[in-house]
Amino acid sequence: MRARVVAPEGPSGRVDPTVAAGFAAAGLISGGTVLIRNWPRQRGFGDHICDVFAEMDGYVVTSDAGLTVTSRSTSGVLGPVDAAVHEVVDLIPLLAVLATRTTGVSRLRGVTEADVIGVIDNVRRLGGVAAVVDEELIIEPRPLAAGVWHGEGSAPSAIAGAVLGLVTPGVQVAGWNIAEDMYRGLTTEWLRMISADEYLVPGSAKLPHEYMR
Numbered sequence: 001m002r003a004r005v006v007a008p009e010g011p012s013g014r015v016d017p018t019v020a021a022g023f024a025a026a027g028l029i030s031g032g033t034v035l036i037r038n039w040p041r042q043r044g045f046g047d048h049i050c051d052v053f054a055e056m057d058g059y060v061v062t063s064d065a066g067l068t069v070t071s072r073s074t075s076g077v078l079g080p081v082d083a084a085v086h087e088v089v090d091l092i093p094l095l096a097v098l099a100t101r102t103t104g105v106s107r108l109r110g111v112t113e114a115d116v117i118g119v120i121d122n123v124r125r126l127g128g129v130a131a132v133v134d135e136e137l138i139i140e141p142r143p144l145a146a147g148v149w150h151g152e153g154s155a156p157s158a159i160a161g162a163v164l165g166l167v168t169p170g171v172q173v174a175g176w177n178i179a180e181d182m183y184r185g186l187t188t189e190w191l192r193m194i195s196a197d198e199y200l201v202p203g204s205a206k207l208p209h210e211y212m213r
Contacts, residue, residue: 016183017039017040017046017049018090018091018155018156019155019156019159019179019183019186020036020039020067021049021091021094022094022156022159022160022162022163023036023189023190023193024036024049024053024067024069025053025069025094025097025098025163026163026166026193026194027069027070027071028053028056028058028069028070028071028078028098029071029078029097029098029101029163029166029167030071030166030167031070031071031073032070033068033069033070034068034069034070034193035065035066035067035068036066036067036068036069037065037066038066039062039066039067046067048087048088049088049091050062050067051083052081052083052088052091052095053069055079055081055082055083056078056079056080056081056098056102057071057072057073057078057079058070058071058072058078059071059072077101077102077103078098078101078102078103079102079103079104080099080102080103080104080105080106080141081095081098081099081102081106081107081108082106082107082109083107083108083109084109084110085108085109085110085111085137086110089115090156091156092108092111092115092116092119092137092156093118093119093122093151093154093156093157093159093160093161094156094159094160094163095108096108096116096119096122096123096130096137096139096160097144097160097161097163097164098163099139099141100123100128100139100141100142100143100144101141101143101167102141103141104141105138105139105140105141106138106139106141107136107137107138107139108136108137108139109135109136110135110136111132111135111136111137112132112135113132116132116137118150118154118157119137119157120132120137121150122149122150122157122161123139123144125147125148125150126144126145126146126147126149126164126168126171127142127143127144127145127147128140128142128144129142143167143168144164144168144171145168145170146168146169146170146171147170147171147172148171148172148173148174149161149164149165149171149172149173149174150174150175151173151174151175151176151178151179152174152175152178153175153178154175154178155178155179155182155183157175158173158175158176158178158179159179159186161173161174161176162176162190166194
């Protein structure tokens with residue numbers, strides 16, 4: 001995937017980092033490159049996202065143009081993550097999907113089984129290995145199989161299923177409508193991203209065709 005994307009805006013009219021993280025993860029897991037324009041520059045939630053993606057061997061660059069994310073691996077195989085997730089709890093489904101594509105066991109610290117039962121069910125249903133031990137969600141790397149990823153009631157979970165679908169043919173996301181209802185234009189932007197056919201230099205402000213104008 002060679003991609004450029006302007007992430008959907010949330011109700012405030014600004015880029016929603018939780019939703020934008022799904023687009024960034026698309027570049028990470030596929031070996032493509034995604035540029036999210038208007039990424040928030042103030043420190044906070046977005047920095048935690050960048051830190052986790054960088055730990056997973058992502059190439060993460062912030063600039064005036066936005067946030068650029070790609071994988072250092074051309075195959076999309078990532079490094080395992082060991083991180084506290086209390087600051088990024090909405091990203092647990094997404095991180096769980098990424099963790100199934102790593103070179104080692106990942107640990108998401110600071111959770112209870114009640115917090116992540118839906119995530120565990122989704123991973124196990126598609127053939128993965130996930131469990132909570134001593135307030136850590138432990139995920140073993142194992143490619144997931146085709147099947148239904150249940151995202152009902154959670155836009156971040158639905159987006160995580162869409163990310164999984166980029167590398168696992170036959171994945172169906174149940175409950176995608178809640179993500180579209182919360183972030184109008186999400187489906188259109190997602191399809192635009194995965195159909196993009198231009199290379200993007202990480203950290204650049206323009207796409208190749210824009211330099212030709």
